[in-house]
Amino acid sequence: MKKNESYEEFVKGVWRDNPVFVQVLGMCPMLAVTNSAINAIAMGLATFFVLVGSSILVSSFRHWIPKQVRISCFIIIIATFVTIADYTLLALVPKVHKELGAFIPLIVANCLILGRQEAFASRYPTRLAVFDAMGMAAGFLLALFSLGAVREILGDGALFGVKLFGENFEPWVIMILPPGGFLTLGVILLFFNWFKYKKDEFLAEVAEAERSS
Amino acid sequence: MSASRDTASPSSLRLVLTLAIAGLISGIAIIGIYESTLPTITANKARELRAAVFKVLPGVSQMQALVYRDGELVALAEADKDESVVYGGYDERGEFVGYAVPGAGPGFQDTIALLYGYVPAEQQVVGMEILESRETPGLGDKIYKDAEFVAGFGALSTEPEIIAVKKGSKAAPNEIDAITGATISSKAVVRIINEAHVEWSERLPPPGSEPALNESESGGTGAGR
Numbered sequence: 001m002k003k004n005e006s007y008e009e010f011v012k013g014v015w016r017d018n019p020v021f022v023q024v025l026g027m028c029p030m031l032a033v034t035n036s037a038i039n040a041i042a043m044g045l046a047t048f049f050v051l052v053g054s055s056i057l058v059s060s061f062r063h064w065i066p067k068q069v070r071i072s073c074f075i076i077i078i079a080t081f082v083t084i085a086d087y088t089l090l091a092l093v094p095k096v097h098k099e100l101g102a103f104i105p106l107i108v109a110n111c112l113i114l115g116r117q118e119a120f121a122s123r124y125p126t127r128l129a130v131f132d133a134m135g136m137a138a139g140f141l142l143a144l145f146s147l148g149a150v151r152e153i154l155g156d157g158a159l160f161g162v163k164l165f166g167e168n169f170e171p172w173v174i175m176i177l178p179p180g181g182f183l184t185l186g187v188i189l190l191f192f193n194w195f196k197y198k199k200d201e202f203l204a205e206v207a208e209a210e211r212s213s
Numbered sequence: 214m215s216a217s218r219d220t221a222s223p224s225s226l227r228l229v230l231t232l233a234i235a236g237l238i239s240g241i242a243i244i245g246i247y248e249s250t251l252p253t254i255t256a257n258k259a260r261e262l263r264a265a266v267f268k269v270l271p272g273v274s275q276m277q278a279l280v281y282r283d284g285e286l287v288a289l290a291e292a293d294k295d296e297s298v299v300y301g302g303y304d305e306r307g308e309f310v311g312y313a314v315p316g317a318g319p320g321f322q323d324t325i326a327l328l329y330g331y332v333p334a335e336q337q338v339v340g341m342e343i344l345e346s347r348e349t350p351g352l353g354d355k356i357y358k359d360a361e362f363v364a365g366f367g368a369l370s371t372e373p374e375i376i377a378v379k380k381g382s383k384a385a386p387n388e389i390d391a392i393t394g395a396t397i398s399s400k401a402v403v404r405i406i407n408e409a410h411v412e413w414s415e416r417l418p419p420p421g422s423e424p425a426l427n428e429s430e431s432g433g434t435g436a437g438r
Contacts, residue, residue, distance in 0.1 A: 091250035
């Protein structure tokens with residue numbers, strides 16, 4: 001029973017309530033750093049660390065933080081984790097840090113993170129908050145990666161820097177430029193909405209069949 | 214903490230204290246991470262610079278920083294902030310090979326910082342490495358991702374100056390093929406090198422009288438020897 005609950009919270013973030021494809025949150029890093037798969041993954045992992053870390057703290061201290069100053073407290077916690085992530089990336093993987101540049105400090109402003117603290121971590125026990133944060137962050141990572149992979153394959157003819165096509169492939173440069181981000185995201189959102197529409201239709205059919213039998 | 218305390222309006226003091234404590238803890242955490250990563254970050258930067266010097270000057274296995282002071286180049290481990298520095302490259306016998314000259318200037322989006330290798334005996338640029346740039350991904354960033362463009366700096370005459378030409382139309386030894394779709398970035402790289410070259414050409418000593426390699430190697434000037 002308990003296990004199921006945690007699992008539910010996790011899967012919810014990855015698929016049903018995917019922060020990007022369903023809630024349409026965190027668009028800024030989503031569009032900005034997904035020009036290659038590796039950047040997307042680095043950003044996803046940094047966000048994962050910040051989101052899970054701050055969710056644990058916010059959820060553990062939820063009774064001590066007066067609600068009048070909760071948003072400021074959340075931001076202080078988030079900003080601290082972001083700074084830690086920033087310096088750690090700079091020390092361990094300077095190349096990736098160089099590519100992501102200003103977007104690491106900007107994780108603070110990712111509304112997905114503050115949103116989860118306000119909507120979930122500050123109201124639920126730590127264990128559930130951790131699973132919720134992990135689910136949401138995994139969903140975000142998945143979304144970033146799918147966008148980054150599509151854009152890198154089409155725009156650069158490569159994945160993780162490995163060339164996939166022969167010499168004759170003409171890179172579709174617009175895909176790694178900002179418009180490519182909007183185009184790819186648009187198509188993926190279209191798919192998700194179509195999928196939801198089909199699912200609702202199917203559920204309605206099942207309900208209909210059950211009632212008539 | 215009881216539920217009643219949560220619902221009752223807390224005193225201002227408590228609000229201020231909560232934020233102050235949160236800020237304090239956060240500050241301590243940030244100082245901790247800064248202090249613990251600083252050595253790695255500085256070491257990374259030094260190693261990157263070393264690697265870049267060896268890359269832009271093929272055949273070089275030792276280097277030292279040279280500071281331009283009072284009209285001549287001096288081998289010094291540490292320079293003042295406003296002093297100009299070049300890096301002298303030497304082969305394994307300690308013979309002078311060339312200079313690695315840093316340069317910076319406006320690119321398409323932000324400052325481009327680079328390092329180029331210059332062999333004064335041949336009046337040639339022998340290598341170029343971008344240290345810092347924020348050029349457009351996929352277009353401008355080819356100034357360091359496009360191997361062909363970077364290789365173009367492998368043997369490039371600086372007389373009278375380097376010129377970026379349309380891709381495929383390189384005809385003279387001082388011309389380099391610009392990157393299609395990244396003309397501004399390519400030209401910026403060329404301009405930065407030209408400007409740095411003009412600035413340094415009057416400061417560098419005549420070929421043959423370059424400062425000798427300091428035996429104690431850069432970093433440990435004279436200490437304990």
